[in-house]
Amino acid sequence: MKVDAPVVVRALRLTHAGMVWEQVARAFWPLAALAAVVFAAFWLGLISSLPAAVLPWLLGAAVLALVVAAVRGGLRFGRVGEAAALARVDATLPGRPLSALRDQAALGGEGALWQAHQAQMRARAEAARAVAPDAGLNRRDPLALRLAAMVALVMALIFGGAGNLGQGLSAVAATFRPPASQMPDIATGPSWEGWAEPPAYTRRPTIYLNALPEGEVLELPKGSAVSFRLYGEGAGVTQDIGPAQGNEAQAPAFEAMQSGVIEVAGRRFDVTVLPDAAPRIRPGDAPTRRADGRLVQDFTADDDHGVVAGSAGIELDLASVPRTFGLAIDPEPREPIALELPMPNGARKEVQAQLVQDLARHPWANLPVTVRLSVLDGIDQEGLSEPMQTILPGRRFFDPLAAALIEMRRDLLWSRENARRSAEILRAVTWQPEGYVDQPLYLQLRAGVGVLEAGPLTPEARDKLAEALWQAAIQLEDGGLADALEAMKQAQEKLSEAIRNGASPDEIQRLMDELKEATDNYTRMLAEQGQPDPADRFTQNQQSQVVTGDMIQQMMDEIQRLMNEGRMAEAQQLLEQFNRMMENLQVTQGQSGGQGQQGQGQEGNQSMNRLADTLREQQRLSDEAFREMQEQFGQGGQQGSQDLAERQGQLREELGQQQGLMPGQGSEQGDAARQSLDEAGRSMDQAEQALREGDMSGALERQADAIQSMREGMRALGDMLGQGQRGAEGPDGQQPGQEGQQPGGQAGQAMRDGENGLPYDRRAQRDPLGRQLSGNGNTITDGDPLAEGIDPARRARDLLDEIRRRSGERTRPEDERDYLGRLLDRF
Structure with a gap:
């Protein structure tokens, strides 16, 4: 009887396959082990390391072993039949049912007993x-040789490489080449490899000298490392371009310091060493002083490969010091001030930055000094600026007693020989202190007299006394204002730290409440004084930052809103801007009527100007994205997109900060302007995501939406400012106290001129993108396309028509016409 049950057929097939594998493994495992060992020897590079005399014999033995193993396996391999598979499966079943089902009954084959037997x-x-x-x-294989061969194969696959295989095959092929005497027409020089590696700071790639075309001049930056690897005997390298590095005969290396020639194995390289120019640094104007007494120094630096580091050195200009009173004696030696210049991340070929440092407590504060800036490049070449003579910025004190204490502090730090003179002055200022010096301060100053008259003054005691005099002068000058300022700074630092560390919402809200309370306390004390910070009085020739209480509250509300929405990075950046603003804060109170509206107009004009700058930057970024898309055709580069995405994100954050400072909250036009700018911010965020994903076309669309939304927001802001100015006009149509000033304000008038002014055909001639063909094209007046723009659809049609016109000009280069054709296919 035929066995045709599916489960039986499947078992027979799998068993048959297993028996075939058994035959193959038994017959050919020696061949597989030998093949694995030979492959591992080639893949690990063992063959190429063998002596040339041994290699032929070893290769012959390996080939012979492989042949013997293959013949032996072929002889031992036997064909497996289906009957053998059936017998193996049948042996595992009780009563061998598979064989029983194949039996034929001699008698009674149709009887019930036989049928019962078959069913069983x-x-x-x-x-x-x-x-x-x-x-x-x-x-x-009792010695497990097959396992050893498998381990060798795995190790070769992990640690070997195709290069070793190629070298091994080359070594084998070399054993079959005829002797050199039989090949007189073939050169038999030694092989070599060479590399030229420019210094890392130049960001140039390594040059493989073997791939350099014959006769091409090798141009290398100064300081490049040139190295060779020689294979064989009798080869050498001669050169005259720089000192040798190392002493390995088979791996000569040297540094390229001058132009010359390199010769190796009959090959000549003419080398031109490019000089590395020293970096340059140019300071801006003389150092200025901020309201908090910090030094501010602008500078620009550049280098042909990049600036690595920079520093500022400040020395006392002793010849210019007025040698009177405590400065009459010679000063104690003091090290020059060394400050590290801030350097941006990334490329540093051109650096434009600002050094900000608090030197108000330095002994040379408010004394003549010499400032000199320096920068270094990658090979430690130094660039120096011209020395500048200036007064080291420091805090000024206007309270008479505070100024006297600061002068004594300066004299003590100038020289400890001034101790007796300072003690006499302290005795004079503490004589009859009633109504003039508070009791706690009187006790501190009398303690200082005791220190000065106790004997020789040590440096440690001098520094401690100088700090006490500084604190006393601050207390006299500012009263409780300094404590309020310090409390506000601490609250700002705590909130910033909590945001950076991802604190819980409850903790962030608590710290935000503390900052609001400290800020209110500080601004209230400023207002009670009725004047700005006394440290600001000396900067009357500088433009101060006037901030109203409403502006401070709006900025705090914007920080709160960003944190509630989970936009912690933007909240952190706006908080830092708030901190910088409060450092130079002046608070104005009691403005009403025309003055209040004038202040609003000033705020509006400032907001309009900042938005105009952001709009111009967005337009510039969009143009760069368009050029990046052109350059990416056929290249697939993404680095430029990532850089543009970073800039787009920064621009979006700047727009969010400007929204928090916009006037007109609660008015119809102000809310419309904020809504338009919110839409612009969302479009910028989508453009940033598209740039990060390399979707340049999508990014351009989102950037265009952002530009349009910003224009609408600026229109609404201009209308609001225009209404505010018209509401402040007098009977003669002029604002109170401002003769000849036109109603509507400059910003509002500019927006109306762009909206209702000259028709398009009478405006300045523009290119298809809507930009002026002459002038800077960045003004927000007379219908500038940055603020108003022509119809987007019309501009797109003009651009498409221009592309079609240029693609049809047969005089243009073929590459350009092909590119224009691809643009037409894409758009």
Whole structure:
């Protein structure tokens, strides 16, 4: 009877396959092990390291072993029949049902007993399962040579490489080449490899000298490392371009310091060493002083490869010091001031930055000094600026007693020989202190007299006394204002730290409440004084920052809103801007009527100007994105997109900060302007995401939406400012106290001129993108396209028509016409 149950057929097939594998493994495992060992030797580079005399014999033995193993395996391999598979499966079943089902009854084949027997055997056959193969390699390979060969193969695949295989095959092929005497026409020079690696700071790639075309001049930056690897005997390198590095005969290396020639194995390289120019640094105007007494120094630096570091050195200009009173004696030696210049991340070929440092407590504060800036490049070449003579910025004190204490402090730090003179002055200022010096301060000053008259003054005691005099002068000058300022700064630092560390919302809200309370306290004390910070009085020739209480509250509300929305990075940046603003704060109170409206107009004009700058920057960024898309055709580069995405994100954050400072909150036009700028911010965020994903076309669309939304926001802001100015006009149409000033304000009038002024065909001639063909094209007046713009659809049609016109000009280069054709296919 035929066995055709599916489970039985499957078991027989799998068992048959396993038995075939057993035959292959038993017959050819020596061949597989030998092949794995030979491959591992080639892949690990062992063959190329063998002596040339041994290699032919070893190769012949390996080939012979492989042939013997293959013949032996072929002789031992036997064909496996289906009957053998059936017998193996049948042996695992009770009563061998598979064989029983194949039997034929001699008598009574149709009887009930035989049918019952067959049914019983079929039931047992249903339990048939495939038998696992067993090649018995443990008995045939007791030394586990097959496992050793497998380990060698795995190690070769992990640690070897195709280069080793190529070298091994080359070494084998070399054993079959005829002797050199039989090949007189073939050159037999030694092989070599060479590399020229420019210094890392130049950001140039390494040059493979073997790939350099014959006769081409090798141009290298000064300080490049040139190295060779020689293969074989009798080869050498001669050069006259720089000192040698190392003393390995087979791996000569040297540094390129001058132009010359390199010769190796008959190959000549003419080398031109490019000089590395020293960096340059140019300071801006003389150092200025901020309201908090900090030094501010602008500078620009550049280098042909990049500036690495920079510093500022400040020395006392002793010849210019007025040698009177405590400065009459010679000063104690003091090290020059060394400040590290801030350097941006990334490329530093051109650096424009600002040094800000608090030197108000330095002994040379408010004394003549010499300032000199320096920068270094990658090979430690130094660039120096011209020395500048200036007064070291420091805080000024206007309270008489505070000024006297600061002068004594300066004299003590100038020289400890001034101790007796300072003690006499302290005795004079503390004589009859009633109504003039508070009791706690009187006790501190009398203690200082005791220190000065106790004997020789040590440097440690001098520094401690100088700090006490500084604190006393600050207390006299500012009263409780200094404490309020310090409390506000601490609250700002705590909130910034909490945002950076991802604190809980409850903790951030608590710290925000503390900052609001400290800020209110500080501004209230400023207002009670009725004057700005006394440290600001000396900067009357500088433009001060006037901030109203409403502006401070709006900025705090904007920080709160950003934190509530989870935009912690933007909140952190706006908080830092708030901190900088409060450092130079002046608070104005009691403005009403025309003055209040004038202040609003000033705020509005400032907001309009900042928005105009942001709009111009967005337009510039969009133009760069368009050029990047052009350059990416056929290249697939993404680095430029990532840089543009970073700039787009910064621009979006700046727009968010400007929204928090906009006037007109609660008015119809002000809310409309904020809504338009919100839409612009969302479009900028989408453009940033598209740039990060390399979707330049999508980024351009989102940037265009952002530009349009910003224009609408500026229109609404201009209308609001125009209404505010018209409401402040007098009977003669002029604002009170401002003769001849036109109603509507400059910003509002500019927006109306762009909206209702000259028609398009009478405006300045523009290119298809709507930009003026002459002038700077950045003004927000007389219908500038940055503020108003022509119809976007019309501009797109003009641009498409221009592309079609240029693509049809046969006089243009073929590459340009092909590119224009691709643009037409894409758009």
